[in-house]
Amino acid sequence: QFRRGLPEVPIVRGDGNHLPLATASLDFLTYAQSWHWTDPDRSIPEALRVLRPGGALALWWNAAALDVPWIDAQTSRIERHFGLGRVVGGNGDGTHEALAASAGRLDFDRRHIRWTRRVPVGTHLANISSHSLFLVHGEERTAAFVDAERRHLLAVFPDGMVEETYDVGLLLAIRP
Numbered sequence: 001q002f003r004r005g006l007p008e009v010p011i012v013r014g015d016g017n018h019l020p021l022a023t024a025s026l027d028f029l030t031y032a033q034s035w036h037w038t039d040p041d042r043s044i045p046e047a048l049r050v051l052r053p054g055g056a057l058a059l060w061w062n063a064a065a066l067d068v069p070w071i072d073a074q075t076s077r078i079e080r081h082f083g084l085g086r087v088v089g090g091n092g093d094g095t096h097e098a099l100a101a102s103a104g105r106l107d108f109d110r111r112h113i114r115w116t117r118r119v120p121v122g123t124h125l126a127n128i129s130s131h132s133l134f135l136v137h138g139e140e141r142t143a144a145f146v147d148a149e150r151r152h153l154l155a156v157f158p159d160g161m162v163e164e165t166y167d168v169g170l171l172l173a174i175r176p
């Protein structure tokens with residue numbers, strides 16, 4: 001898919017804990033919504049190894065904008081469906097900040113950037129049901145949630161277009 005969309009951009013398969021990239025070869029290394037899958041004890045030294053001095057490591061995540069009423073209500077429905085306490089933090093803080101802090105060896109600047117998009121209800125539901133929380137609970141429980149959730153969403157967005165709002169938590173560190 002990447003090659004089809006951006007044929008002129010080179011692509012390699014990699015792992016943040018063990019990057020297939022030469023030492024001091026990069027000006028910019030970024031993880032979009034994926035740093036939390038790495039082991040910072042390994043991924044931070046790897047980032048420091050592959051970046052040139054003055055190069056930047058950028059980490060970011062889309063967090064649910066919990067001050068938007070329908071998003072707060074949906075988050076509560078997800079938590080009730082799976083019998084959990086609050087599973088997502090708002091405003092891009094919390095877990096991700098803690099993850100970055102655990103890196104210890106880098107000094108991160110932080111920014112929060114809010115953005116929105118309008119997508120068909122089916123696209124929205126396909127996206128949320130790809131989250132690991134849904135995957136680990138299996139297809140049947142996901143399908144039950146999605147059926148009920150479609151009805152909730154169409155009550156708020158009768159034209160079938162969901163306005164999603166996200167708060168990007170952006171962390172940026174410069175390699176000394």
Ligand SMILES: C[S@@+](CC[C@H](N)C(=O)[O-])C[C@H]1O[C@@H](n2cnc3c(N)ncnc32)[C@H](O)[C@@H]1O
Binds near residue numbers: 014015031037038
């Ligand atoms: C939520 S997806 C984000 C995908 C894409 N960056 C985006 O923002 O749409 C999380 C990604 O983390 C990747 N991932 C998992 N373990 C990883 C690791 N150890 N190093 C780097 N990426 C990893 C997965 O392959 C997956 O594509």
